Amino acid sequence: QAKRNGGDSIEPFRPAYRSVGYGRLELESDLRRAFERNELSLAFQPIVTLESEDIAGFEALLRWEHPRRGAISPAEFVPIAESTGLIVQLGQFALEEACRRLGDWQRMTGDENLFVSVNISSRQLIRQDLIGDVKTVLERYRISPNSLKLELTESLVMDNPERSAQLLTRLKALGVGLSLDDFGTGYSSLAYLMGFPFDTLKIDQSFLKNNSQPQRPIILHSIVTMAHDLGLKVVAEGIESDADVMQLRQLGCEYAQSFKFSPPLGSDQVRKILDDRAVGLKRAS
Ligand code: C2E
Ligand code: MG
Ligand code: MG
Ligand code: MG
Numbered sequence: 684q685a686k687r688n689g690g691d692s693i694e695p696f697r698p699a700y701r702s703v704g705y706g707r708l709e710l711e712s713d714l715r716r717a718f719e720r721n722e723l724s725l726a727f728q729p730i731v732t733l734e735s736e737d738i739a740g741f742e743a744l745l746r747w748e749h750p751r752r753g754a755i756s757p758a759e760f761v762p763i764a765e766s767t768g769l770i771v772q773l774g775q776f777a778l779e780e781a782c783r784r785l786g787d788w789q790r791m792t793g794d795e796n797l798f799v800s801v802n803i804s805s806r807q808l809i810r811q812d813l814i815g816d817v818k819t820v821l822e823r824y825r826i827s828p829n830s831l832k833l834e835l836t837e838s839l840v841m842d843n844p845e846r847s848a849q850l851l852t853r854l855k856a857l858g859v860g861l862s863l864d865d866f867g868t869g870y871s872s873l874a875y876l877m878g879f880p881f882d883t884l885k886i887d888q889s890f891l892k893n894n895s896q897p898q899r900p901i902i903l904h905s906i907v908t909m910a911h912d913l914g915l916k917v918v919a920e921g922i923e924s925d926a927d928v929m930q931l932r933q934l935g936c937e938y939a940q941s942f943k944f945s946p947p948l949g950s951d952q953v954r955k956i957l958d959d960r961a962v963g964l965k966r967a968s
Contacts, residue, residue: 705752707763710755710759710760710763711763711767713749714747714760714763714764714767714769715767715769717747717749718772718776720750722747722748722749722750723745723746723747723773723776724745724746724748724780724949725743725744725745725746725777725780725781725784725950726743726744726745726746726947726948726949727741727742727743727744727781727784727799727947727948727949727950727953728741728742728744728940728945728946728947728948729741729940729944729945729948729956730742730798730800730918730938730939730940731938731939731940731944731945732937732938733919733928733931733932733936733937733938733939734932736944737960738797738956738957738960739796739797739798739938740797740798740799740800740830740832741785741797741798741799741800741953742799742800742801742802742834742940742947743777743780743781743784743799743800743801743802744757744802744947745757745760745761745773745777745802746947747760761773761804764804765804765805765806768806768810770804770806770807771806771807771810771811774802774803774804774806774807774811775807775811775816777801777802778801778816778817778820779820781799781801781831782799782820782821782823782824782826782831783820783823783824784799784950784953785797785798785799785824785826785830785831786824786825786826787954788953788954788957789826789830791954791957791958792957792960792961795827795830796830797830797957798829798830798831798832798860799830799831799832800832800833800834800860800862801831801832801833801834802833802834802864803833803834803835803839804839805839805842805843808835808839808846808847808850809843809846813850813854814850814853814854814857817831817833817854817857817859818857821857821859827858828857828858828859829858829859829860831859831860832859832860832861832862832883833854833859833860833861833862834862834863834864834885835847835851835861835862835863835864836863836864836865836868836869837863837865837866837868837869837871837876838869840863840876840879841869841871844878847879848878848879851879851880851881852880855880860882860883861879861880861881861882861883862881862882862883862884862885862918863876863879863881863883863884863885863915864885865885865887865920866884866885866886866887866906867886867887867889867890867906868887868889873906873909873910873913874913877913881915882914882915882916883915883916883917883918884906884910884915884916884917884918885917885918885920885940886903886906886907886917886918886919886920887920887921888920888921888922888941889921890902890903890906891919891920891921891922891923891924891927891941892921892923893923893924899927900930903927903930903931903934904930904934907931907934907935907936908934911935916937916938917931917936917937917938918936918937918938918939918940919931919936919938919939919940919941920939920940920941921940921941921942922939922941922943923941923943928943
């Protein structure tokens with residue numbers, strides 16, 4: 684169960700409720716009400732093209748601003764939402780809100796290649812009419828299927844491989860992108876996982892922590908070349924060192940998503956950045 688969120692055990696953020704004895708049950712009922720109180724929102728972390736460092740898209744990340752406890756990390760509340768089933772509503776909110784924003788940004792910039800990546804949890808994949816919901820939001824916000832990517836972890840897929848394969852194949856047929864999130868935190872081989880129709884692989888940040896593991900260049904080399912040989916694009920998550928950036932560029936790793944380039948941003952900040960970027964592009968031409 685703890686594995687489901689992969690690299691999240693290394694989150695620097697520790698919520699205060701543990702130390703003040705704020706119980707899980709209390710948090711659980713608060714989370715239920717959080718919707719109506721508008722305490723949930725999305726942050727958007729830029730995913731940059733490694734070569735140019737220009738923004739290619741964003742990962743949508745849930746945020747919860749608790750009225751008394753302040754910001755609570757999704758690494759804490761997403762597992763609670765998963766165990767109570769509330770993740771279905773939270774996930775629906777994330778999908779809808781992410782597509783709504785992306786539609787605005789695409790029309791604002793005229794850049795139809797801008798994409799948004801949304802995390803999907805296992806309950807959503809199994810219980811919700813995910814395919815119907817995806818179709819609905821794409822139409823509602825007039826975005827093309829290839830500018831939406833869904834992120835799924837290996838543990839999610841392995842919970843129910845047959846059903847996952849079937850659903851992912853149907854999602855793929857819609858034209859949406861499928862990213863294998865937190866790669867390297869589980870036990871399956873990439874070769875096995877390629878039985879599923881993923882088009883992008885996100886290397887987990889635990890591989891890219893700024894420490895001096897002598898074997899790391901070899902590991903990165905083999906992950907990226909194998910992913911490319913299998914026809915996958917690669918996102919380096921949480922990349923920290925310049926040496927890793929240089930190596931991954933040389934390997935042709937397509938994207939990076941890390942504090943080194945940008946933290947997750949509020950939608951107003953995204954608007955501003957995209958606006959500045961448009962001005963910059965006009966000046967440059
Ligand atoms: P994830 O999907 O692997 O998302 C990436 C996480 O890594 C985000 O944490 C992001 O802020 C963090 N990160 C990005 N760059 C860096 C870096 O350079 N250094 C470090 N230390 N961290 C970096 P966040 O926002 O706290 O989310 C944690 C996890 O919560 C996500 O991991 C995902 O598993 C889950 N989550 C967030 N939003 C959703 C959602 O809408 N639905 C579902 N099912 N899960 C979500
Ligand atoms: Mg993660
Ligand atoms: Mg993710
Ligand atoms: Mg990840």
